[in-house]
Amino acid sequence: MRRTARLLTGTALAVAAVAAVGAPAYGDDGGGDLEVSPSSVVPGGDVTVHTAACKDGGTAAGDASAVGAGEFTLGPGGDEQDANGRFRVPPSAQPGTYEIVATCAEGGRQVSGDLVVTLTAPREQVHPRGSVKTGVGGALGTDPVQTAAGVAALAVAAAGGTWLLHRRARGDGI
Incomplete structure (x- = not known):
């Protein structure tokens, strides 16, 4: 009986903890916040x-x-219910995170969003191209004569190694 009571108490506490964490701590009517685009801008840039x-x-x-x-x-x-606006960040703006605020004309609801001012413009992702310059030569060059010589050297080494292993297995020695 005690074991069942502990199990039920533990389960009830776990459910209460999940419900408390998952529930919002504020009364939002689902209207949303202020979306700032781009979220990161350089001084002198336009923001929507x-x-x-x-x-x-x-x-x-x-x-x-x-x-x-x-x-x-x-x-x-x-959309008739959405509100859009634009402004320009002054060229004298210092790097940092700034709060942008809007107050609705009907009802006076206030929403806000963050704008990050940086000194460097966000760059597009660059994908690498070509080969890596490590200073170490490649195994295969563009010269077909050198390639053929390398393949021939490997073939001679493989044949010689096989012949030596065969002699050793027969007991002839090296």
Whole structure:
């Protein structure tokens, strides 16, 4: 009986722990945050922001004064309920992470997103091409005469080794 009670108590505690971890600690109505694109930009670059949080018309007042760009307007996008806007990061912006904020015109809901300012532009991934220059020559060159000589040398070495092993197996010695 004790064993069953412990098992049930342990199971109940595990379920309660999972439920507590999985449950959100805030009351979000599913509107979403402010999407900043690109998320990483160099000073002087253009940034586009988007949010689905502003219902009924999709307009909002944006604030990028943290990065020095000031205020901007978000208007209805492709979807009537979404709000989109643009601003330019000033050339004098210092590297760092900045919070961009938008306040919806209807209801006053505030959403935010992060913008990272870097001194180097994100580069596209470059795939390696060609051979590795290690300073050690390759086994096969482009000269067919040298290739044939190398193959012949290997064949002579293999034949000689086989002949020596055969003599040793017969007991003739070396």
